[in-house]
Amino acid sequence: MRLSRYFMPTLKEDPKEAQIASHRLMLRSGMIQQSSAGIYSWLPLGHRVLKKIEQIVREEQDKAGAIEILMPTIQSADLWRESNRYDDYGKEMLRIEDRHGRDMLYGPTNEELVTDIFRSHVKSYKDLPLNLYHIQWKFRDEVRPRFGVMRGREFLMKDAYSFDLDYEGAKIAYNRMFVAYLKTYARMGLKAIPLRADTGPIGGDLSHEFIILADTGESEVFYHKDILSLETPEDKDYSADELQAIVDKWTGYYAAADEMHDPDNCPIAKEDLVSRRGIEVGHIFHFGQKYSEPFGASVAGPDGKETLVSMGSYGIGVSRLAGGIIEACHDENGIIWPEAVAPFKVGLINLKSGDDACDAACEDFYGKLQNAGVEVLYDDTRERAGGKFATMDLIGLPWQVTVGPRGLKNGVFEVKNRASGEKEELSAEAALQKLVG
């Protein structure tokens, strides 16, 4: 992409409404634009990041055996009356009336809808286990939206719903998601910690939330220091026992959110305990028959008896992760994208657009990167050098390639790693080699 043809409205100064790093940087780098409180448009740069996160989540869900569907944002109140949540959910639910006076709502979650789909079509235990997920916009009318996309009212979320014949099956489904989550966050360059969670209004007796560490996190977490050195599960099909072993290993270490942590009764030694701030980026629940019962979601078991299915739900805040990753990965100059979610892998800086030698070298290199399938943002504008460097640092692409008259005299480009700040001078061929693959 040529910057001169792109739409990337960056800001030199901090918008005053943005207090935390990710919000500030997302606005300054032109990723998002606020539409109203807690509701954002995603501009090209932000949209690319959102899609990358979404795709990683999708791939890991698919690998874990979940099947993608897409349910609507607008739901009928009738379904929510069946589960009795229409009245219970409170003002967080955005209620809408259609022209016929029917009560509708903008879905804050999809247990009702997915259970309705399930009960309409699944009648036999032979069709289980089943795990359906979608990645869809949700709306929760938060009293006080804040922190940009981290705590918006409208947000993109992956939510999966598992259906099993019994608790044993449901637990396997739960563990499968647990492991998929560890892999998902690791792919994004994040270290996520599973915390035993309070099950809250959704209810249930098996639940974990996944948090990533960031100094600006919303809540304090306490954990055993060794949990950070645990190995991420491999990319393979684990047996039920293997899944359980992985979950046991990860949950064997102490990890607790502020409200669950009692400093006087902490089971681990002080020197092993670490306290940092965290951002919740996922939450998984087993809730058994909480919805299958009111919805009559049952299947015929092997014995011919109708059995209410045992369910769980598994959320990942996709749009929140965009902010969360920035909270975890930035410095005073801007964002430092992990490569897997970066909007582009390489930023190519032409220090002297209009200069024949610089233009030719850049055009050639730009074409080669593109042919090699490397996503590159080519700054071909007439902006001054300082401005170009500052913008590249701000938007945080993992690699910067600087092409200027000075380097060209010696036949070299400067290749800079945004994360480490390391720079090296390489020939065009060597630079290409380094950036491809």
Next chain:
RNA sequence: CGGGGCAUAGCACAGCCUGGUAGUGCGCUCGCUUUGGGAGCGAGAGGUCGCAAGUUCGAAUCUUGCUGCCCCGACCA
């Protein structure tokens, strides 16, 4: 939902107290000079001062109401 704050050009702000029809920096346009980490000079464009009522000869400025946004707390992917 309790408490507080803010609203003036695309962005950040001054002006308001003590009423007289709007200004600074950045950004934008044009020209010249510059050119390896957010340049300099010159010339421009851009504002129903959030909305509505009131007070007044006259309101960005004073009064009232409304709306929007932000912050602290209680609550959440």
